[in-house]
Every structure is written in C-alpha cells, then in structure tokens.
Amino acid sequence: MIVLSTTELEEVLWVEKYRPKTLTEMINQEEVVAALKRFVETKNVPNMLFAGPPGTGKTTAALALAHDLYGSNWRNYVLELNASDERGIDMVRTKLKDFARTRVSGEIPYKILILDEADSMTREAQHALRRTMEKYADITRFILICNYSSKIIEPIQSRTAVFKFRKLSDKDVAERIRYIAEKEGVNVSEDGILAIIEVCGGDLRKAINLLQSVAYMNEKIDRSIVYKTAGLVYPETVVEMIKDAFKGDFEKARKELIRALVEEGVTGGDLLQEFYRILNSDKVITLNLDDKIDLLKFISDLDFRISQGATDYLQLTALLAYIADLGNKYRNKA
Ligand SMILES: Nc1ncnc2c1ncn2[C@@H]1O[C@H](COP(=O)(O)OP(=O)(O)OP(=O)(O)O)[C@@H](O)[C@H]1O
Numbered sequence: 001m002i003v004l005s006t007t008e009l010e011e012v013l014w015v016e017k018y019r020p021k022t023l024t025e026m027i028n029q030e031e032v033v034a035a036l037k038r039f040v041e042t043k044n045v046p047n048m049l050f051a052g053p054p055g056t057g058k059t060t061a062a063l064a065l066a067h068d069l070y071g072s073n074w075r076n077y078v079l080e081l082n083a084s085d086e087r088g089i090d091m092v093r094t095k096l097k098d099f100a101r102t103r104v105s106g107e108i109p110y111k112i113l114i115l116d117e118a119d120s121m122t123r124e125a126q127h128a129l130r131r132t133m134e135k136y137a138d139i140t141r142f143i144l145i146c147n148y149s150s151k152i153i154e155p156i157q158s159r160t161a162v163f164k165f166r167k168l169s170d171k172d173v174a175e176r177i178r179y180i181a182e183k184e185g186v187n188v189s190e191d192g193i194l195a196i197i198e199v200c201g202g203d204l205r206k207a208i209n210l211l212q213s214v215a216y217m218n219e220k221i222d223r224s225i226v227y228k229t230a231g232l233v234y235p236e237t238v239v240e241m242i243k244d245a246f247k248g249d250f251e252k253a254r255k256e257l258i259r260a261l262v263e264e265g266v267t268g269g270d271l272l273q274e275f276y277r278i279l280n281s282d283k284v285i286t287l288n289l290d291d292k293i294d295l296l297k298f299i300s301d302l303d304f305r306i307s308q309g310a311t312d313y314l315q316l317t318a319l320l321a322y323i324a325d326l327g328n329k330y331r332n333k334a
C-alpha cells in the first residue's frame, strides 16, 4: 500500500489542493462564514455544531477557522477525528479525551477538536461526549459536524452554536469547476460542466472528484464523457431509444440498448430508472392516461424482476418492445 503524506495528498487530489485555506476563500455559506469571522476577530470560539449536506464546506470551514485563528501553526492546536472511524468508538473516545484534557499555552488558551460524522454516534456515546465537552470547556472547543442536526441529542444542540450549511447552488459549483479546470489546463465544454452539476447536485467534493477522474482519462471533456465516467446513464441515450422504439425503429433502439449496457457499462436498474423518469415526464412521448398507467406498471414489474436477478438485457428489450407496440397503436389511430 502506498501511504501519502498530507502535503502529497494536497498535490494529488484536487479536492485537497483546492480546499480553501482561509474563511475568506470559502464559497457561499455567507452567514456562517460571517459569524465564524467574528469569532476569529474576538478570539472567542464557542462549541459549535455544523450541519448540512455532504460536500458543502463543513470540514473546510472548521479547518479554515482554525487556520485564521491560530495562524500558520494551526495544526498544533487542532485534532480532527471521525466518529465513525472503523477502529471503533472507543479509540475515538480515548483520543478525544487525551486531546481535550491537555492544556496549551499561548495567546489563545484553548484548542479545537473537530469531530466529523458526530451523528453516527449512539445516544449514549453522545451523552458521554456532552460530559467531556463540559468538563474541558475552558481548554477545548468542540466543532461537531453532521449531516442532520436532528440526529444530535437535544442537550448538545442546546449547548452549541448551531450552523446550517446550505447546498451549494449550481452557479457556485459551475464557477468553481470552471476555475479549477482553467488552473489545471483541462478542456471542458459548458455542457460538460452542466453534466457534472446534474450528476453531483450541490456536492462540490463529488463534482471536483468527478472533474479530476474525467480529466485523467480524456483530453476533451463533454457531456457524454462525464456521464460515462460517472457510470451513469446518459439521459440522451435513453431519449433516443424511446424515440426510435416508438417510431417503429425497434432494431436501432435495441442496438442502442446493447451499446449502453456493454460500452457505457451502466446497470439495468439505473437504465430503467432513467426510462421511468423520462417516460413519466411526458417530455418525449405523450400517452393517454390509461396507457401511461399500464406502461408505468409494466416498468415497476421489470424493476422487481431485475432486482430479483433477471437478465438486464432481456427485461429492457421487453420494455422497448412494449414502447414499439404503443407506437404502432398510436400511429394506427392517427
Ligand atoms: N463552501 C465551499 N467553498 C469552497 N470549497 C468547498 C466548499 N464546500 C466544499 N468545497 C470543496 O469540496 C471539498 C469537500 O468539502 P468539505 O470537506 O468541506 O465538505 P463537508 O461539508 O465536510 O462534507 P462531508 O459532510 O461529506 O464531510 C473541499 O475540499 C473543497 O475543495
């Protein structure tokens, strides 16, 4: 196994390389950032709870706060632990306590303990944590990080300053991806950036990781390459299949299906989901209500069979045949 040091990781992984070092560099999360800056100014940091979706800057904000507060030696004052560490909660608890009870000298009389995935702790463990937090309140400040603050016990919530991180907007993610692509000399089209956003939602970590893995293998990045790399169904492929089957070109649709399954390497389940999404939206073909209900029932049967291990290709071919039949029916009526 190759073990990389933190600095080496920073060179290799773009998520690390482009992780803001200071609060000022953070994207969005304005209210949170403004409050954290005030804490830094007054050198008075309360115990805090950061809650919000993945990849929106929670860990980044905690580290940036430490950086801004302590200066370049900040790492000497900070310990980052993960509550769901596979080495077990006892190890976490021991490390946490050892760190919490040591004193630091210097201008700022306390250290910062960052506890990631605090919502993975049992209620009992959280109660023990609360006692530790109180015991060492004057020499250690805690930043607890979680996805859902509702999973944190009330006594902790009421004793911490709670900050909610919001999902980053598409615009924020697009800007950051464009910025990193430019710095790294990656040639990515606008529709490629759009695809990254579609695939990753407001999770900037996921978006940066996807950009890096796509860039690793391709000179030019566009929409279809993004979907392919993410191992996801390219919506346009499914739209084409539906159109072809519906207008009677069943063979062409079937070839597309084989290509998607074999070359794009998507799973039958994922493909079916996309069929469902598109057919349900009425954007490609419009059916009368009865036909639509029958079609969606048919899809849900296929979904069940695929989940039971039926062959993806056969099940999806049956769906294309069903759509082709519908096409026939509507053409004859017209
Ligand atoms: N608000 C942000 N501003 C700038 N960069 C961000 C922001 N949010 C996320 N990033 C980028 O995404 C990466 C992951 O962010 P971070 O580790 O802070 O996410 P998180 O909110 O802690 O997510 P998780 O809940 O998965 O731990 C960072 O290294 C950084 O590159």
Ligand SMILES: [Mg+2]
Pocket (backbone or CB within 6 Å): 058, 059, 060, 116, 145
């Ligand atoms: Mg995090």
